[in-house]
Amino acid sequence: MNASTRTLCGMKTSTNQLAIEATGLRKSFGDKTVLDGIDLHVPAGSIFALLGPNGAGKTTAVQILSTLISADAGELRVGGHDLATDAQAVRAAIGVTGQFSAVDGLITGEENMLLMADLHHLSRREGRRVAAELLERFDLTDAAKKPASTYSGGMKRRLDIAMTLVGDPRIIFLDEPTTGLDPRSRHTMWNIIRGLVSGGVTVLLTTQYLDEADQLADSIAVLNGGKLVAQGTASELKRLVPGGHVRLRFDEPRAYESAAVALREATRDDESLSLQIPSGGSQRELRAILDWLDAASIEADELTVHTPDLDDVFFALTSPTSPAAPTTPATVTTAATALKENVR
Incomplete structure (x- = not known):
């Protein structure tokens, strides 16, 4: 590099x-x-x-x-x-x-600020000015004269x-x-x-x-x-963690069945008349699903997108069985591939 x-x-x-x-x-x-x-x-x-x-x-x-x-x-x-x-x-x-x-809880908020000003070798006048400005900025002016322990x-x-x-x-x-x-x-x-x-x-x-x-x-x-x-x-x-999907819900059983037959990769939920389609949630994937619905003259009554959150990422990456990913940012795709293979 x-x-x-x-x-x-x-x-x-x-x-x-x-x-x-x-x-x-x-x-x-x-x-x-x-x-x-x-x-x-x-x-x-x-x-x-x-x-x-x-x-x-x-x-x-x-x-x-x-x-x-x-x-x-x-x-x-x-x-x-x-x-x-x-x-x-x-x-x-x-x-x-x-x-x-x-x-330091034994002295006031203002005194804590002035102590830091002394450590930074500010003059007495400059130290008081900086302390007052920062106390106001952080909404601490009213408490400035009170012990920090309170x-x-x-x-x-x-x-x-x-x-x-x-x-x-x-x-x-x-x-x-x-x-x-x-x-x-x-x-x-x-x-x-x-x-x-x-x-x-x-x-x-x-x-x-x-x-x-x-x-x-x-x-x-x-x-x-x-x-x-x-x-x-x-x-x-x-995007490192698999599990993202688009959920289509239908009010009409006939529309649900038509969609389920055509979308064979979708997971069915007959009770709620919904289909779950694996997806990374990208705009291109969503557009493809919507275009397919239009072409088939099928109308879904509800479309929701689920993408993994950082909790999912954290648990997957820090679990004892998680693969160690390469350490450079450029290898995020390689890390994703390794992680997905491990989670399957």
């Missing part, structure tokens, strides 16, 4: 457009291999999600890319800087919010991210940012993350919530046992 370009989900992305680039990332603790030569390429201004079960290596990858621990091997660049030779420049370009809040879980997570933004990072690592939050607080956090990216920030997040990755991520990588087993958009990953 040419050093100046990398294939990502069918598109070529110049290396100078990549906020995060990891090639052959490896890490072991003792005799346990936690990351086994994974490749990650995250375009600037995007949301990239790492999925995987507990122990898959998600947090270790974030810790390495954010300079908290060192890799055993791999070529790693963050914000255009080489982690091996310019870790300080990487630290200046990033922000990190871990699984566990960095908020904050709800959602408020603490918002304060955590506000503290991360004091240094105006262009790349942010969010390690399971919504763990333990109620549904309303999770949706609030999603909107915050979207707002960050709309402002040009790149976000790499780890999560165990599949709907979170589906809602937020431009691209998703699935880790299992330290290996990258699949990578692509949510739509691409969903």
Whole structure:
């Protein structure tokens, strides 16, 4: 592969457009291999999600890319800087919010913000200005003078991210940012993350919530046992798993029988007068079904499309019998073929 370009989900992305680039990332603790030569390429201004079960290596990858621990091997660049030779420049370009809040509950929200401003060597006046702006941005102004220990879980997570933004990072690592939050607080956090990216920030997040990755991520990588087993958009990953179908339901038994005779590959449900046709849900397949119905002068009273969701993808890719897929995004078709053969 040419050093100046990398294939990502069918598109070529110049290396100078990549906020995060990891090639052959490896890490072991003792005799346990936690990351086994994974490749990650995250375009600037995007949301990239790492999925995987507990122990898959998600947090270790974030810790390495954010300079908290060192890799055993791999070529790693963050914000255009080489982690091996310019870790300080990487630290200046990033922000990190871990699984566990960095908020000090013994002091107020405002004092937590001012403490971060001091750590970033902002002047007293500039620190107060930045703190006030961020507290307002994250709807924490009314609680700014209260001890952080009195904050709800959602408020603490918002304060955590506000503290991360004091240094105006262009790349942010969010390690399971919504763990333990109620549904309303999770949706609030999603909107915050979207707002960050709309402002040009790149976000790499780890999560165990599949709907979170589906809602937020431009691209998703699935880790299992330290290996990258699949990578692509949510739509691409969903196509890895068989089981998609179109369901035709009929009110008239005669129309149902006519359709069932003609569509021999369809699965019948005589009780509900419905047919289930295997389909990936593409526009071309749907058009073909509709054209066939028109040509045969058969009218279905209801047409619904079912495509596998990320839950299906996750369970299929991380099951003990799942085949290990090649680790480059360009091999998503090969991974799909292997997985489908395994599931049959």
